[in-house]
Amino acid sequence: MTVYTKPDCPGCTLTKSILQKAGVDFEVIDLTRNPDAMTYVTKVLGVQTAPVVVADVLDKPIVGFRAAALQGLIGLLGEQPGKLVKPTEVSALTPNDKEREV
Numbered sequence: 001m002t003v004y005t006k007p008d009c010p011g012c013t014l015t016k017s018i019l020q021k022a023g024v025d026f027e028v029i030d031l032t033r034n035p036d037a038m039t040y041v042t043k044v045l046g047v048q049t050a051p052v053v054v055a056d057v058l059d060k061p062i063v064g065f066r067a068a069a070l071q072g073l074i075g076l077l078g079e080q081p082g083k084l085v086k087p088t089e090v091s092a093l094t095p096n097d098k099e100r101e102v
Contacts (some may be wrong), residue, residue, distance in 0.1 A: 001057040003024040004041050011065030012051040018067070019053075022074045026053075 003019065005012035015055060018021050019026055030038045041047050045061055047077075053062040053069075057076045062069045 001053065002029060003027070003028050003033050004037060004050060004052040005052070006031050006050040009050050015051045015053065015067050015070065018070050019074075022077075024077060055057065077097075 001019075001024065003012070003016060004017070005028055006086065007030065016028065031038045031041060041050075041052055045052065047063050050065055051062075051065065055073060055075065055077075058073065062073065067078075
């Protein structure tokens, strides 16, 4: 799984934090430091915002900070042996964190 991010991006920080707390193994790629990744995200995926979460268990990437989508992803990973280090809930979010667009 890959999380494409940008510096000083609150939604990126929240997304990474949720995935880390859930024990999800993922790679972080800073779009500002990787021109090939920027081209992939903007041209191939057609996305102009961050974060972008790409995972083989998803039909399409999660774009922006989407708490419900991340919960769904964690649930999917929990159903697959070896994909999730430890089960968790994403209930620690404050109401202001839920579904915030970056």
